[in-house]
Amino acid sequence: MNRSLLVWHAVSCILILILASWWFQQENVGDSSLAYPNRPIRVIVPYAAGGGSDTFVRIMEQGLQAAKGLTEPIVIINQAGGIGTIGSREVKNAPPDGYKILCHHNAIITAKLAGTVDYGPEAFEPIALTGEMSMVVLVRADSRIENLRQLLEAAQAKPKSIRFAANKGAPAYFSALQLERCVPGAELTIVSSGGGADRYSKIIGGHLDAGIFSLSEYLDFRGVTGTPPERDIRAIAVLSPQRHESIPEIPTASELGIPVVLRNANYWWAPKGTPREVLTSLASALEVAMQQPKVLEELNRLRLDPTFATGEPLRQKLDSTVKGFEAVAESKAVSLPPFTLYVGLILVFLLICSFADSHWSGQQSLVEKENSGSELVASHYGLAVGAFLLLMLYVSALQMAWMPLALAASCLVFALGSAMSRHTPCSKIVLLELALLTGFGIQFVFTELFAIALPT
């Protein structure tokens, strides 16, 4: 036996032993006879890792850990997509046992009003409100518009002359509609223009005239003193009941006689029917976490006001927010050309063209024959089909939780490798070691090093 193979056997056996013992320890935790919580609580963040919601929940995770309000850790799961509705639906359909909860902001209300989904806050049990973000209306620094009233009056004098950035279906969109209501006859051209950075560059470039931004976006985007006004932005109103301490010079909308308030709050939700004592223990754990000095410091850095509400005050607040949005809910339809139809038609046209093309031009088909010929010679289609079926079986096994990930992955690697080894000889022992290493290794790398929740 050659030396490098010996080294491989030694190293892989040791690694497998270490990983396997780690894995057995992992598998044998959690005793369901104990009081709630007796296993980790999964928190669904309906946005991608690294975004605002995700950052907030990760701060709270540290707070919860430091405050020891819960006996079990929380596991953060990012399920981004569909303006937060992929993740919210996941929690809505989860068993109401308090082990899968959601952290989501006002978009949970507007997603229903905009018709994206057919459920709103009523489909959940609210646990608590933790932290609110102030929102500001801003224009380019060299704009003639001095304040919010002037902006709306300009939209009244010449309807549709102001291009206003607010994403369709998002809370800011509804606030823009509320703003219009305050000055009769005012009509804004509301443009859905993506994330904060996108909206900012469109305002700086003069392609949009004004927009709603979060306070932290405004403070981040604002240029340093001395930035030429055509490359800078200026806030004209805060959509809060009071002025904000970080920008005391900016008036609130209400001061100008425009009673529009938009504060993006982070709410925690549990599936409908979750027992009351579970909700209370979660709420009190969150309340203690909110008081941790580290959490307060981080929230201040994000410009989030550390408000907290639960129980009756929370319900009242939700009700009033929902009513405010509902009042303007008959949203304007956006009339756009039917792009899907156009693309579909072009696709069909091209399909016909390519058929015609390969039929008529004899030269081309010659090339085709030559090429496909070389593929036909080496025919192990059975192997490929078998591998694909095995892969489907593997995914089903994981999805239905027939067997743990580490074992399933080991089986997949070993079975597939064995099937292939009939054509290309290789050592079964090495293959087995490799299979076990892959199985346990994947579980270890993803859960321990990268903290990603794997299928269970």
Added chain:
Amino acid sequence: MTALQEAIGVLSSPAGMGLVLLGTFLGITVGAVPGLTGTMLIALVLPLTYGADPLLSMALLISIYVGAVSGGMITATLLRMPGTPASIITTLDGYPMARKGQPERALGLGVMASTVGGGISWLFLVLLTGPIAVLSSHFGFFEYFSLVTMALVLIASVGGDSLIRALFSGFLGIFLAMPGINAATGAARLTFGFTEMNDGFQLLPVLIGLFAVNQILRDLVRIEEKGEPVEIGKKTLWLGPSELMRHGVNLVRSSIIGTWIGMLPGIGANIGSVTAYTAAKGFSKNPERFGTGCEEGVVASEAANNATIGGSLIPLIAMGLPGSVVEAVLLGALVIHGLQPGPRLFVESPTMVYTIMGAMLFANFAMALMMLGSMRWLARIAMIPKPYLLPVILSFCVIGSYALSNRFFDVWVMLGFGVLGLALERVRVPLAPFIIGFVLGPIAEKNLSLGLQASDGSLLPLITRPLSLVFLSLSIALLFAPFYGKRVKGWFESKSVPEANE
């Protein structure tokens, strides 16, 4: 501390250096192993970086990119099997050179050319990105739409042997990117009532399916196919400065061509090396020697394919437009880490910009040293038996797709697109236009929709705004050029552009 110092700090920290070296090594390895591509590895590594530091993650991904484009030459030269599509052209002269008993010299020239190509394109990257970013802030919705349209036409017109099939592939990509919630209206479409479809098909599972699963299935079909390996001896790969001078003109020309081709949105490294090779042949005094083991051929191909890296990073960083499939993944990586490429990136996160640039330069030199120092060893890794390799990669494909958003839906999407990729390639529809359409289509649609919202439904700004008009006219010219001018068509075909995979 300035952003530049911070970026240097990140890259010179043990973690930063370690990741760049690791990334370059992994890149070279997957580049060298036929059947594995850099795209595949980057798509599989991306889920691992979700929780990690964005700067370090990008440094890792960029180094994999640099390594993968370079590593392909090893098997291209020794096995006559290009490790990546980027090095298809290298086989033409590299393998004959190796057969003639000069494998070390062929590889040495390749390493030298790769390093110089990467270096020259890096200079362009550093010099041009800032000004282009400033310029692009003047782009409104309509300009972006027209620019993206031009990119789509461009990829279709050079992306394969048939314009119609390339266009079909591109439009199929655009169409399959459409299901889900429309950003402009907030309404779900083409979901056929499945709420799982509300987010449409995500780029990552689509990529893993099209490129990794499809490629592995194809490898399984051809499992017994082997090349005739050429062993390399103990001779050094290092070539002195005299060689650098001798190939100087070719190096600079090929690097500039590579950079330029890389900058054009939608075109990858393989087209860069084809174009540079054709140019080198055209300029050569004895073009008949090309294809028989000619040094200039190796140099042109390898200099250009590495130069496309720097070139394609320019539109990515400055405008958020991906220049190739790898760039599309890198764009996704930046967005996942909460960064939107474009003019804002310079203000918001200059450290990220410098880190990307620094990582490219660092990885370029790391690649040169690794290739020079351990070529014999790398050549052995490239011959690892497939039964060890492919099953492990398949299990990573599944978990990588799942980790994107913890949903099995994405895993099934990946499997579905694996089969689709297999079927498309079976009928010789190239996959690169598909991915570019998949990525650029939504950008084009979004900008047009928002432009229409802002202009209150008028399409006129498309032709009244000068820049938009220029881009649109160019697209139309590019689209119809092959039909009108037989000579133009002949020119395209004479290059026998290989199928664009990268």
